[in-house]
Amino acid sequence: LDTIEQFVSAVETALKSCSDQLNPSQPSTIDNTSVTSINKSPLLGVSRIGALVKNLLIKSDRLFQIVVICTEWPTMNLFEKLFSVLHSNFHETWKSQINIQCQKDDETIQVHTNTVEGQMSVSISFTSSSIPQEDSQTSEQLLTKTNCLNALYAMHSVRWFQSHISTRQHASALIRCLRYKTKISSNWQSLSSEIIEILIEHTLSKSVSAVCAFRRVLEYLSGDGPGLRIPWETDSINNIYDKLSDQERNDITHEAQIGLRFMAFEQLNKWLEQYDIPKVMKSFQKRSYPDDQNQVAAKRQCLESDNIEEQ
Known part of the structure; x- marks a missing residue:
């Protein structure tokens, strides 16, 4: 850095x-x-x-x-x-x-x-x-x-x-995990960081755990991701998928469906081609931190997620 x-x-x-x-x-x-x-x-x-x-x-x-x-x-x-x-x-x-x-x-x-x-x-x-x-x-x-x-x-x-997004607990770590998948999977190469950020903002709330939010992102992508627009393009009503080809959308959907199957059998580490994922996901399930510790907690999760690539 x-x-x-x-x-x-x-x-x-x-x-x-x-x-x-x-x-x-x-x-x-x-x-x-x-x-x-x-x-x-x-x-x-x-x-x-x-x-x-x-x-x-x-x-x-x-x-x-x-x-x-x-x-x-x-x-x-x-x-x-x-x-x-x-x-x-x-x-x-x-x-x-x-x-x-x-x-x-x-x-x-x-x-x-x-x-x-x-x-x-x-x-x-x-x-x-x-x-x-x-x-x-x-x-x-x-x-x-x-x-x-x-x-x-x-x-x-x-x-x-x-x-x-920046102050939401676990958000940065989840986005990094999904960005990492776009680097190792040819099916997800067209999935931009901006689309991932919009999906995390849509799925991650105070009442939803990070693991649940991760699953919801995959479910959303498995259903071809309808309905979400790009929030910062206020002068347009572009869907997050509008700039992708039909083949790219199909590839993203197919890969997300594979991820859901791996997640259902608690084998997400195989989908991400890493072996520290269970440890990271378990840390996501810990109880929420007080509001004044949210930023510190988010940074700690980001560091844990970063260790994925260092193995």
Whole structure:
């Protein structure tokens, strides 16, 4: 975690240093008086998104995500300029350790570094809060609205998670278990972390144990997951499955049905291809903690879940 934090922080620092370089204040002369014009930076800031900021990392995670928030609809010119100056804005200790690539297809900048645990990458995307109100435009000078909206919705997802999920006992551990399954099962590779988070929010309540919530998630997925929309996309009524193909939905349903059968015979460890699952699930069944200990309890369960991958 320390290595990840250092790497992501280095990228954030470099991005913030780019802001002044992209649009420095320029002196101008008006009525024979030298003044400095105030130019608004095209970059408002940067924001972490995804599993890193939600504290949902599992050991196999190697890709982390950052969004650059722009004052206006980001342009291809801004995208290319930022790419060209980014490397020079890294601290000297990082310059020889990173490789920066421009991905024009999905309009992201990828920063890679090698560590003792393998390659790590940070994906930088672009958005602006004004995008939803703007009419769709096809100008080659602007980044596509779809990519900008996806980045904006990812930020909304973080805020929703922090207000609805982060303080719930066992939630983070359950999400990590299910995310781990998406890494080891080809049938579940299309099941995003966001869908899992919505399902946990829907099934996990104060009156429901973590084991029961886990079973309910599998039952929901076994029934093809109808009826739940994406809560942070307030301008749409998209179902959580809308972006999946029929084959992907069938694969998810089939795998969830297999999981339910294993769970019914108390063999969930075989489904997750691990042997510490009974211990973790037993810990989930312990009585609830007082409200003032919920956060500590959740962190303890997350650590127990993390040990799944270290065997």
